[in-house]
Amino acid sequence: MNLITKAPKGTQDLTPEKTRRWQAAEQVLISEARLNGFGEIRTPAFEHTELFQRGMGDVTDVVEKQMYTFEDKGGRSVTLRPEGTAGAVRAMLENGLYNAGYPVKLYYNLPCYRYEKPQAGRMREFRTFGVEVFGAAEPLADAQIIAMAMSAFKRLGLEDVGLQLNSIGCPECRREYHKALKDYFTANKDKLCDTCLSRLDRNPLRILDCKNPECKELAKDAPVITDYLCADCREHFGKVQEYLTALGIEYELDPGLVRGLDYYTRTVFEFPSKSLGFALGGGGRYDGLVEEMGGSPTPGLGFGLGMDRIMLALEEGRVEFPEEDKCEVYIAAMGDKAQVKALALTDTLHRCGITADCDICGRGLKAQMKYAGKIGAKFSMVLGEDELASGMAALKDMSSGETKKVRVGEGFVDDYLTFSTAQDDLSF
Structure with missing residues (x-):
């Protein structure tokens, strides 16, 4: 058989046998979202490029290296969606969803696109299941969406998923923290990769997220954000931990966890899979993002789960799926x-x-x-x-x-x- 072409690198075909399993997993996540009062939103596969540059931060790996950006026939710069949050914020504001009152609770199950080296659980076209909450500033909201994700993992049969937790504070906290980071990394700039050198003045926090082995080793001894939290952020983070403990959810504090996008504030978290050795998803607060997008100051938070990674974890754990409906x-x-x-x-x-x-x-x-x-x-x-x-x-x-x-x-x-x-x- 001489095919004209094959599926592009970093993409995959989901045949009926695979989609049956995907649908079963997705239904669990959708059910969990609906139990918590979330409604589905579907945003375009591409947006104006400035949406992601402005929202995600132009110093991040995603914006600098991984976005599929091109000019359309009208000469406008558009980008295939690399994540779900920025589009959800834009849609919430453009459609006036806030007029029904807060909190606004949205979930989505969307294909996203990033140009990076394909490997297990990391495709160039990948599907993200995510939730976003707007208008809830209380730490109770942080605990609720974390509990929601942990409940979904248990319902899926994934018992080895953990929770890593940190707070990266508010802009006021980070001002002093950025200064301390810059001083530390400047003293060790000969050990930084070229990308991190370019970030030293613009956003030293991004150096903590670098995957270069030398930079990762250097980051181990860098100042930690929790030493620079203001009283309000420290109280917020303490309440989040208190609520998680009350819910019986175990967690591990990781002061080096910063997440890969610039819009995060205060609580950040990830869900590592012990069997696979990488996170199945993560999220956190982004209390300044709605205002950055042109809306009124509005707190926000959410998470994104990698469906490709979840399916790998289900396969690794030999989780049984419902039998296929056969012809009667x-x-x-x-x-x-x-x-x-x-x-x-x-x-x-x-x-x-x-x-x-x-x-x-x-x-x-x-x-x-x-x-x-x-x-x-x-x-x-x-x-x-x-x-x-x-x-x-x-x-x-x-x-x-x-x-x-x-x-x-x-x-x-x-x-x-x-x-x-x-x-x-x-x-x-």
Whole structure:
């Protein structure tokens, strides 16, 4: 087979067997979001580039190195969505969702795009399940969304997911902290990579997020933000920990956790998978982002979970998924009139919520019955001239071989349900 092309590097096809598992996992996350009062939002796959430059910070790896940015035919710079928060903030403001009152609670399940080296759990096209809360400044809100994520992990069967927690303070806290970081890294600038050297004056906090081994080693002895928190931020962070403890949620304090985007303030967190060795997601507060986007000062917080990584974790943990819904009834047909009748009967079954199928490939009877076995049909029925003339056909249990005459006109569904229910009772 000579294909014209293959899927682009860093992307993947999700075939029906895979999507069945993805949908099962997504339904757990959606259920958890709805239990907590969140409504779904769907934002465009691309936005004006300045949305991400302004919101995420032009010193971050995502903005500097990973965004898919291009000019459209009108000469406007647009960018494929690299994360969900900035678009959710824009949509919340543009559509006036705040007019219904706070808090505004939104969730999304969106494909995102980043140009980086593909590896396990890190694709160039990846799907993020995220939640955003606007208008809630209390530490109780921090605890609620963390608890929501931890509950979803447990419902998915992921028992080895931890919680790492930190506070990176408010702009007032960080002013002194940035000065201390700059002094520390300036004294060790000969050990910094070129990217971190360029960040030294612009935003030294981003150096703590560098993946370069030498920079990571140097960051271990850097000043920690928790030593520079103001009284309000320290109280907020203490309350978050108090509420998590009251909820029975274990956590690990990590003073080096800063997250990779500039909009974060105060509480930040990640959910590391012990079996995979990397985080399944994370989030935190962004109390200045709504104002930065042109809205009134409004607190915000949220998290994003990497669906690709969650699916890897489920596979690693050998978590069982619900079985696929298989065909209940397969109707084989011989002749044009029988084919039309088979199509009509399958349609009747569908309207009753019963999975059913018939031949659409013009196969012979033997091939049709072979196909019925291949798709795991529970019952089969053959329609031909004799069956059409008599108005009766033999419905066969494919596992036991038992058959029963059923009407092929009015009363067909009733006869099928009577026979199928009796067979289910016999199986016990």
